[in-house]
Amino acid sequence: MLQSNGFLSQPKLSIGQKLIHFHWLFVILLILTASFGFIMLYSAAGGNLDPWASRQMVRFGIGIVGMIIVAMTDIRLWLRYAYAFYLIVLVLLVAVEVAGFVGMGAQRWISFGIFNVQPSELMKAALVLALARYFHGGSIEDVGRPMYLLVPAMMVGAPAILILRQPDLGTTLMLGLASLSMFFAAGVRMWKFVVLGVLGLISAPVAWFTLLRDYQKQRILTFLNPESDTLGSGYHIIQSKIALGSGGMFGKGFMMGTQSHLNFLPEKQTDFIFTMLAEELGLVGGLVLITLYTLLLVYGLAISMSSRNHFGRLVGMGVTVTFFLYIFINIAMVMGLIPVVGVPLPLVSYGGTAMLTILFGFGLLLNVHIHRDLTIGRRDSGDEM
């Protein structure tokens, strides 16, 4: 088995070999998707590269280079330092709690002088790596034991509670759902998820009264009945639906969205950019973007399934699911299917942090792709590479 795998199964690959086997089609799809964002940001600024489109392009350019560098590194490096990375980000999260300044009504940022870091975004990648490493080291029997799941549950719970306290419901939700998917992919028994679901339903009222902040409750209540508050919290949802609906099949035309350009639509360049796209380019435009996303997801799934090492499979799955959650939560939110939780549309919404998280994740995914034929032992923690 080992012999038949050719040079990719070699413990070490040269840079040239890596470049040849790089998933270039995936990169092209990424660029196409991000270009959608540039075009919409250009429109959002009223036909101007400033202030959004140009900066987004620069970020994307830097991000792509960073992504390729991450993809070229040895996968065992990430395996070895997975826990360390996780612990550092966890410490940063605590630091945000202590020293972070309040921005946008929530404590999310930590300042390093020249640049600001949002540890909750980093945690999305760090948790994927840490869980992947944990399950990489466990046998099927291990995964079957409930006690074995205690440690990864804590690995998820600690950052989730910290982020919920910031408060950032969207990120908490994504972290939790991405982790659940990884538990599921790792082979945790079905009935455990059923039990968890039941427990979740029971504890929801408790969470309502203890964990959720007033504005989060308000968002959920507004979601349930947006017309109750047409000029307050419900305004965003209603205006977003009007914008989408009035776009129709082919849209009002590029830069012709009345809802977006007359400012009825809030946050059109960030969280509600999909609405603007659908208003101006219609159902057709929206479907093209969703198709691009679907292709990326299919490739992501294929990459993770084709990896010959469990760590790579789990990392690939974690990244793909996280990417999916960004897409789903954002689009469902602007269409009024779920409450407004403040999750950007990946690669398209204006904003640096989410862009970097996603491209870092894709760097890991492409890394998995390059190292797909590398086998790593269950006890191997990447120390002797």
Place this chain on the structure above:
Amino acid sequence: MHRDSERHKLFSRRALMLGAGQGALLSALVGRMYYLQVIESERYKTLADENRINFRLLPPPRGPITDRKGRSMADNQQNYRVVIIPEQAGDVERTLNMLSLIIPLSAGERRHIRREMKRKRAFVPITVRENLEWSEVARIEVNTSDLPGVLIDEGQSRHYTYGPETAHVLGYVASVSEKELTGDPLLELPGFRIGKAGVERVYDLALRGKGGSSQVEVNALGRMIRELARQEGQPGVEVKLTIDLNLQRYVMERLGDHSAAVVVMDVHSGEVVCLASTPSFDPNAFNTGLSQAEWESLVSNPKAPLTDKAIAGQYAPGSTFKMSVALAAMQKGAITADTHVFCNGKISLGNSEFHCWKRNGHGSVDLQTALEQSCDVFFYEAAKRTGIERISAMARRLGFGAPLGLDLPGEKPGLVPSNDWKKAAIGSSWQLGETLITGIGQGYILATPLQLAVMTARIANGGNMVKPRLTVDHVTEQGVTPFENVPDQTLGLSPEHLAQVRSGMERVVNSPYGTARRSKISKKDGPMAGKTGTVQVRRISKSERETGVVKNKDLPWKERDHAIFVGYAPLGNPRFSVSVVVEHGGGGSSTAAPIAKDVLKQAQRMIPAKPSPKNTET
């Protein structure tokens, strides 16, 4: 490695399940998109249009008012006002504080704004201040980012070029009160004004015009982005008055500090060329709103500046009523041109004595002399012979006792007494003594200066029932149309009798014994005829009459006599009639006649006679 392939298989199975789940969820999103963008699309398109399109009413420009020669008397001026929309302002108090740094707002203005806010819905703009200076507008515009919900509104405000000089004729415009709302959305526009008095009120609907509408695209803050469609309204009708602006201004100036009224009218057409009442007020002040103090000083002024005395002042006509008595007496045959009455200064009736103004009497006088020298005894006698009913009937034919229908609000009817009237109003029957008093235009009888001018015109024009009017054309909401040519309606008076009365009136001014001989107009300026009147406003007691009547100038203003004069000019072919009433002005001959003289002189000079049709043919 066997173990790993087992793990791999499990992973792949689970991964495909996750993938399928993702696919299902994405399909749900696509389904939702289809629902919103295709099935429900029309509904949302309508909602989006409702969002972005606002209907705005375009207030029509108010019609201008001009004098008979087209000179502007009332027009519109560009005006900037600052309004606040509470809904957009959020914290209104904070915004007003910021605004106060640019235009200081008084506590009263703030109270007014708060009251308006309670009354109106949150998206209705509330006027904060009107008639802003350009520099204030600029400073507000520059600071708009700190003044949420504050907008500069450009509008037009009514302007009366000659202010007090035309105030009573034109009236004024002011804000619409709640009672005046008719459902016409124009009336609910902030800053919309409607006519509250004078011509502005009578022709308000015509002057107002019809509102247009404009569809504008607005952004989420309600600011206008562009206009999509526009339906022009119809500007207000231009109203051309019969007033001669220069004469009006001359008369107002001439009346000075008097509390007085002057009416000048064309004796043939009834066109009122001057309608003056003093003191006056500034109608422009009503536009911006009067302060409580300003309002109270206008209302409490004993000279009643807000009252148009020319149409709403009611005075005993005094000796100016003697023409009516003479015409009634001649018609009955109670007197003729040759009837002589001996005046020894008084006449007795029962236990009462009725005095002539001339203590020692006029001696034997006929009708013309009695008019010339205003002999009271002659008219006591004439009235006694004629009877009150015939005097009243004649008075009504000459225009007394009912509103004449001049197109101004507030015209008073005056009062022509009769037996029936007295029974109804006072409850006792008519006494002969009261007939005598009526014979010299005192007692119950009351007339407005307008009625006096009309009476004079009807005598001067040969007995045609001329009616006064104030507009050159017939004014309706649709526009102006020329008046139909109505043939002269005669009052059915004997030309002979009218000639007698006119001769008497000519002598009043032009004979060396006439009471108004000092107010004669020279031949080239168009000589006038007239009649003086001096009306007592207090009772002269017997003891005072014996010791000598107190002179007017020694009395308090309120107790002095009213001075009245009516007249017409020129003599041969009269064109204008005039009435002058000076409240507590003293004697008709000393105070009122000189004013009438100056006014008729100016009227003839300023308004040249229209050449007769024959002369215009060339």
